[in-house]
Amino acid sequence: METVFSQIAWLIPLFPLIAFIILIAIGKQGNKWSSYISIGFTLLSFILAFLVLIERLNGTMDAYTWNEFDWLSFGDISIKLGFEINNLNAMMLIVVTLVSLLVNLYSKAYMKDDARITVFFSYISLFTFSMLGLVISVNLLELYIFWELVGVCSFLLIGFWYEKESAKAAAKKAFIVTRIGDVGLFIAILLLFWYMPNHSLDFTDIHNAFSTNSIPIEAWVVTLIAILIFVGAMGKSGQFPLHTWLPDAMEGPTPISALIHAATMVAAGVYLVARTYDIFLASSIAMEVVAYVGGFTAIFAATIAIAQNDFKRILAYSTVSQLGYMMLALGIGAYTAGIFHLFTHAFFKALLFLGAGSVIHALHKQDIREMGGIWKSMKVTSWTFVIGALALSGIPPFSGFWSKEAILTEAYIDNKFLFIIGITAAFFTAFYMTRLFKLAFMGDSRAGNAPKESPFVMTLPLIVLCVLAIIAGFVFTPWTSWLGEWLTGDVVEEHTNWIVMIISIIVALAGIVLGWIMFGEQSKSSQSHNTRNWAYKLLENRYYIDELYHWIIVKPLRGLGLLLNAIDRFIVDGIVKLTANIMLGTGRVGTSVQNGQVQTYGLVTLIGFIIIIAAMLGRRYF
C-alpha cells in the first residue's frame, strides 16, 4: 500500500503550531472563540493521525523516514531534521491527538470563566505541537528539542494560575527537577554523538548500530549511555528519586493534569526508553536498573497514594506508580507489554483526571474528606469514574487488566521478585482507588453545596474515554497478540498464563473488598482519621522525601549559593568597583583640575613643562 498519509505526517504537529500562533497573536479579544480554533486544529491533527494509523495497520513494517532538512553542518557532519513514522509513532500520535482533542473539548467548559482562556488554549496547542513533534522526531537531538519544549509547556501550564504561590512553587519545582533528568539525557546524547559512526543520532542508525552490535563501544560506555538516557526518562516520567515534582504539578488546571501529567508528557520518558530500546538491550545492567527503579517506584508511589487526601494528588501518585509499572515492563524486556500499558493507561488515567476535574468543577473542593454523595447527583461522572477506577485496579474485562496482566506475566516468567512487587503494587492500587471512590463518591454529602452534573462538553470526553478504557485492552489479550507483532515485527507466541491471571484478579478484588470494608463505615463521618499511627503518618507525608531533599540537597545548595553570592558580591564586585573607583578618582582629579581658573591651568602647564624637560634631561643622563 502507498504511504500517502505517512508522507504528509509532518502536518500533524504543524496544525497545533498554527493554532498556537493564531491564539498568541489574537490575545484577549479571542476569549469567546479561541477554544474553537484550538479544537479545530487539533481535530485536523487527529484525523490525519487516524488516517496514518489506518495506513500503518494495513501497511508494511517499514518505517517511513524523511530527514532531508539540513539543520546544522559543520565540517563533514551535518545534523538533519525530519520525521519518522513507524508503528510505535503512529500509535503514540493517535493517543496524543485523541487525548489532546478530548482535553481541548473538556477545557472549553472547564475554563470558560477564566480571563486568560486564550492563553490557556495557546499553551495547550503549543504543548500538543511539541509532544507530536517529540513523537515523530527522526533523531535524538530533534527529540531533545521537543523534549525541552514540552517541559516548558508543562512549566507554563502548572504555573498557569500564577497568582497562587503554591502554583508558582510547583511550576518551579517541576522545571528544576525535570531539568536534573534532562542533563542526564543531554550527556547521553553527547556521548552517543561522540561514539556513533558518522556522529549520527538518527534512531534508525542507533537501532542498526546497537542491534547488530556493530560499533566498537566498550560495555561500560553503553551502560553509561543507557543509564543517562534513563535518568532523562526518570525526570520526565517521575521515577523514584525525581518523582517529587509530579504530585505538586497538580496545582495546574485539571485538564492539564489529565493531558500532560497523566496521559502524554509523563509517558514521554517511557517512550524515550522504548525508542532507544536497542541501547538498553545492549546492556543488561541498564535493563536491571530500569526494572528495579520502575518496580520500586510502582510500589512506593502506590503506598503513598493510600494516605493522601487530595483528590488529584492520589491520582498523581497513581500515575507515578503506573509509570513505574511501564518502566518495570521495559526493564524486564517486556517491550510490548510496557507500550501497551502506556496506551491503555493514557486513556483510563485521562478519564480519571477528567472525572476528578468534573467533580472539582462541581464542588470547588479538592479534599476527598469534604466530598461524598456525588454518586446520586452526578451519574455520568460517577459511572465513567468507576469504570476508569476498575480499569486502573485491573479488573477484567477493562483495559487496565489486560495491560497489567501482560506485564505481570512477563515478570512472573522473568523475575519472581519483581512479580511480587508488581502484584503488591496492584493490590495497593485497587485499595487506594476503592478508598478514593468510597470517600469521594459514596455516603452523605459533606461538601455543603449540592453538586450538579457537568455540561455535555465535559461529559462527552468522559464517555469517549470510558469507551476506550473498556475496549482498548482487547488489542492485546493473551489470545490476540497481534499488537506485539505489529509493534516489534516479531511473532509473539500466545502467552496464556492462568496462574498469573487468577492471582492478579484475586489480588485486585482483595484490594477492593478490603478498601470497601475499611472505608465503608468511615465514609459516613469526616472525623474518621483521628486514629493515626506512625505508618499512616509516614505515608501521609510521602516518606518525608520532600523534607529529605530539602535538608540534603536544597539547604546545602542554598548555603553554597549564599557563599558564591558573597564571593561574587564582595570579591568580584569589589574588584569591579575598585576598577571603577580608580577611574572615577582619576576623573575627579581631572575635574578638579578643570576648575576654570587660569592660574591652575598655568600651574599645570608649568609642571608639565618641567616634567618634559626633566624627562629629556634624564634621558641624556641614563
Place this chain on the structure above:
Amino acid sequence: MLENFKDFLLNGENLLFIFFSMLVIIGAVFLINLQKVVHMVIALATTFISLAGLYVLLEAEFLAFVQVLIYAGAMTILMIFGIMMTKHDRQNEEPKRPLHNGLLLLGSIGFFFIIYLAIQEAAFPIQEFTSVEENTELIGIDLFTWHVIPFELVSVLLTVAFIGAIIVAKREED
C-alpha cells in the same frame, strides 16, 4: 677665589650691576609680598627704574630712556588707575590654597633650576659689542630703514589696542 671676588668688586661696572640687580630683585619680591596695592606699585616702579639702570650699563641708553618713560611712567600710572577703579578690600582674606601654592613654589624653583642649568651649560663667546656713541641715532636709522614695516605695523597695533581698550572698558549702555 677670594681674589677673584675682590677683583669683581673693585670693578665699578660690576658694583653698579650688583646694586641695580639687588634693587630689581628686592623690588620684585616686595611686589609679591606687600599687602597694599599702592605699595606694590611703588615696588614695581623701583624694579623698572633699576632695570633702566641696567640697560644703561648694557649701553642701551635709548632703551633705558624708553623703559623709564613707558614702564616706570605710563604703565605704573595705568596700573594705579586700574587699582583705583576696582575695589580692593584686603580684609576679607582669600581662602588659602596650600596645595596650589606649594606646587607652584616647587614648580617655580624647578623652572629656575632648569634655566640656571642651561645658562651654566651654555658656552658664550667672550665678545663685546663695540661701544657706539650714538646709540639713539643708530637705533633710529635702523628702525626707519630696515625695520620700517614692523614699525608701521606696531603703530597700527597700538591704535587698534587703543580703540579696543576704549570699547571694552566703556559702559555698554553708553
Place this chain on the structure above:
Amino acid sequence: MISSYLTLAAVLFVIGLYGALSKKNAVIVLLCIELMLNAVNLNLIAFAKFGINPSLKGQIFSLFNITIAAAEAAVGIAILIALYRNKATANVTEMNSLKK
C-alpha cells in the same frame, strides 16, 4: 658677565611667574606679567651686547617688545575694568567662566 645678566633675568622671570600664578588680585597678576616681559627684555639687551652676534637688533626687538607690552597692559586693564563692572570683583579665583 652675560651669565650674570641671564641669571638675573631668570630670577626676575621666576618671581614674575610665581606672582602671576599665585596672586589673586588681577591687577597684581598683570603687573607680574609685566615683570616677566621685562625679564625677557633684559635678556634681549644683554644678548645685544654680549651675544654671539652682538648688534643693535636685540635692542630694536626689545623696543617692539615694550610697545607690545604697553598695548597688552592697556587692553588687559580695559578687560579687567569691564569684568569688574559685570562681576564686581577683581579676584582671579572668581573668574572661572572657563569651566562652563
